[in-house]
Amino acid sequence: MAVNLKHGNRLRPPDKAYEVKKQRARNAYADAQMAKNKFWFNEKILRKNYNLYGMKPLEIIFLSDQGFDFKLVDNKDEIEGKTVFMMKKFGYFFNDTKTITIWKS
Numbered sequence: 001m002a003v004n005l006k007h008g009n010r011l012r013p014p015d016k017a018y019e020v021k022k023q024r025a026r027n028a029y030a031d032a033q034m035a036k037n038k039f040w041f042n043e044k045i046l047r048k049n050y051n052l053y054g055m056k057p058l059e060i061i062f063l064s065d066q067g068f069d070f071k072l073v074d075n076k077d078e079i080e081g082k083t084v085f086m087m088k089k090f091g092y093f094f095n096d097t098k099t100i101t102i103w104k105s
Contacts, residue, residue, distance in 0.1 A: 038072050039087050046090035050102045057099035063092075079103070 034040045075086040082093045
């Protein structure tokens with residue numbers, strides 16, 4: 001089978017094509033869920049920042065600028081003497097200063 005390189009038509013091995021298709025489907029599902037449920041959008045912001053900064057204190061405005069909504073809370077837990085506001089797997093607690101720390105359950 002001839003491949004037209006001028007148009008960007010590239011053949012992928014069937015197993016690679018299947019993996020790419022699965023990833024596209026996962027991303028589409030995640031986007032649809034985030035549009036329906038704002039908790040997932042907050043969860044995504046917390047996960048991204050936890051992966052980048054760990055449990056370092058972050059300024060509240062830093063998360064607000066990313067679209068984080070502090071009014072949405074799925075659950076409140078008392079952990080190590082601090083009130084942790086949980087989404088799904090990630091949560092946050094307020095420090096004494098105007099900062100928060102991201103918590104992973």
